[in-house]
Amino acid sequence: MPPTSPIRVVTGQAPEKLDRATFRERFMQRFYDPAFAPEEAALRRLEDIAWQNYQASRKSPVTAKAGPGHADPDYDLSVEWTAARQRIEQAQARQRDPATPSRVLLISGSSRNDGSCPGEMSKTWRLATLAAGQLRAAAIDVDILDLSLLTSEYQRVIHPCKGCVSTAMPLCHWPCSCYPNHALGQVNDAMNDIYERWAAAHGILMVTPTYWYQSPSPLKLMIDRLVCADGGNPDPTSTHGKDAEKAKQIELAGWDYPKHLPGRVFGLVVHGDVAGIEGQRRALVDWLQWMGLRPAGSSAILDRYIGYYKPYATSHADLDADHAVQEETRNAARALAAAIAANRAGRLAAPSAAQVDPRPK
Secondary structure (H helix, E strand, O other), rough: OOOOOOOOOOOOOOHHHHOOOHHHHHHHHHHOOOHHHHHHHHHHHHHHHHHHHHHHOOOOEEEEEOOOOOOOOOOEEEHHHHHHHHHHHHHHHHOOOOOOOOOEEEOOOOOOOOOOOOOOOOHHHHHHHHHHHHEEEEEEEEEEEEOOOOHOOOOOOOOOOHHHHHHHHHOOOOEEEEEEEEHHOOOOOOHHHHHHHOOOOOEEEEEOOOOOOOOOOOHHHHHHHHHEEEEEEEOHHHHHHHHHHHHHHHHHHHHEEEEEEEEEEEEEEEEOOOOOOHHHHHHHHHHHHHHHOOEOOOOHEEEEEEEOEEEEEEEHHHHHHHHHHHHHHHHHHHHHHHHHHHHHHOOOOOOOOOOOOOOEE
């Protein structure tokens, strides 16, 4: 639909850049440990370089011409983004090859593990381990994505989604091009690895606890950053990077909102101790189906309380005693394995496949 009024990019929210003293204070916080004191002069030299890069907004300091196949072959494209895109394309090619073994991305959504402050593994990890054993028994390759590593591993992060899609869908690139942003120190983002792992999978099995009626923050960070898989723009040169006005023009001229992970099948195990599991299960199912993934059947989608209203301190003992939920988790894995086999053989029914969506977005 053509615009009925001139395209407008609304600005005025972002504050001015930090002053030098504030920048230096934040930069030096990473070196608060007195063990760094002998290198104070070197750190001040590094801080000066970082300040200059911040002032110059050197988001992507290493680029190369995009080359053939892009809307603007002469655009200077981040080599980091290009490498991530190539890995995703290779993963997608392997996933589509009927000769490759079936593969499941098994996501453990808890923030807790025994290598960080809680000092104890999560029940989620134990359930995910049960599911992994069942999948491997079905001759499926299992790739376990343990999101608790964001809380326990040095400099492993998922940076938050910046909401580019709400300005215009073509501004949201597939994969996300918001990170790394070297000028802001927004580096070590785990999502490029995660995008590749989603692309390589024939099925997704998500096991997650419920935190305050919702998904744990590491899981929610991943979910938000996967927005680019649903309608994202695979060519940043078409928007000359982050040119908001150009992106609005492209969307209003007609955008097809391409889905980049459709047709995979999924299972889901949501657990909790007091409340909120039903709401989280519904939200996750809705999200996965919105992205074009297909449920593996009723036994593959589970929400259960473990140790309902019992002390947190005995929750692992409660899981030990709950043989039913353990077997239900195995059943979710069994159902997913069967659905993957049927899906790859073309036997998994898709009644809406021939329909045209009147509301693509």
